[in-house]
Amino acid sequence: MELKHQLGLLCVMLLLPALSSATNYNTDYCPWNPYKNSRASYYGTRDGYGTSSGACGYGEYGRTVNDGKVAAVSGLWKAGSGCGACYQVICKVPKLCKANGVTVVATDYGEGDRTDFIMSPRAFEDLGVSPDASKELKNYGTLDIAYKRVPCNYFPRNIAIKVQQSSSNPGYFAMAFLNVAGSYDITSVELWEDSRKQWSPLRRSYGAVFDYANPPRGQLLLRFQVIGCDGTYLKKPKPVPADWKPNMTYDTGLQLN
Known part of the structure; x- marks a missing residue:
């Protein structure tokens, strides 16, 4: 009886790692999560797209993915595993900011003044309701924002x-x-x-x-x-x-x- 008990415990111990790896998940990635408050700024490029020298190592892809609407992140970097994540970013200036904001892809590392995002010009400008509003937002330099993780969509392209x-x-x-x-x-x-x-x-x-x-x-x-x-x-x-x-x-x- 004691031997059967020991064998039973051994089976449970062997199964636990497999079960835990199969059920491990991170609720930070769930689309129903609420928005978080932060700040966003932007960096300059010649053509408004991202940079091909970003710290994620994407090269030209990191410059042009998502039509160049990309961002450098710091707190969301996660030792590099945050590269490629998509976020919906909404700014909070009345009459200037679009209700649905802009979706950006994390392609670089960058730290700012209490910012979670340093965005490419194309991404930052897309926060505005109009071209004139976008120019006005750029004059602010840094904006209060709300953001959350959202699914990236590259269909029909494969990984x-x-x-x-x-x-x-x-x-x-x-x-x-x-x-x-x-x-x-x-x-x-x-x-x-x-x-x-x-x-x-x-x-x-x-x-x-x-x-x-x-x-x-x-x-x-x-x-x-x-x-x-x-x-x-x-x-x-x-x-x-x-x-x-x-x-x-x-x-x-x-x-x-």
Whole structure:
């Protein structure tokens, strides 16, 4: 009887990690959350779009995604896992601010005077009800705002893997995920090493960029974990082809809703 009891306890202990990982979730990402109060400012660029040198490591994608309506964040950075998150931002100046505000994508890190968002010019200007109102808002410099996390929408585009310019086949592999829809953060990425018959973690190098030194030759099998309002999921994209190259983007065949 005692042995059966011990075996039963062992089974429960083995099952608990699997159950907890399957039911883990973060209510901060839920669309029914209330707005939070903060402040927002903007930075300057030549054409009003974002910057290709943002700390998330998105390159040109970080400049033009969401029609250039992007933002640098600090408190929402979350050690880089906040890269790619979408937020609805509404300013509070009567008669000047649009009721529904603007949706921005976090593509950079930036700190301001008690601000949660430092926005691209296109994003900041889209807060206004008219072009004249937008000019007036820019004269304020910094605005009181309300914001909340909202799902990103990239349909019909799939999630893509962007191989970073710093990569070198086969000695060094660095990548970032693009077009991550929904309200999910990518928390970890792993690569299958067939010679060792195991999944090995990639390092979060900076921002949205994960890297791996001396990856196996041939196609690369990856899997990644996302966390959102409805739970934590493990996703397996299509393999990265064996002849992968720096600056190339590869379709994963996956979408998140």
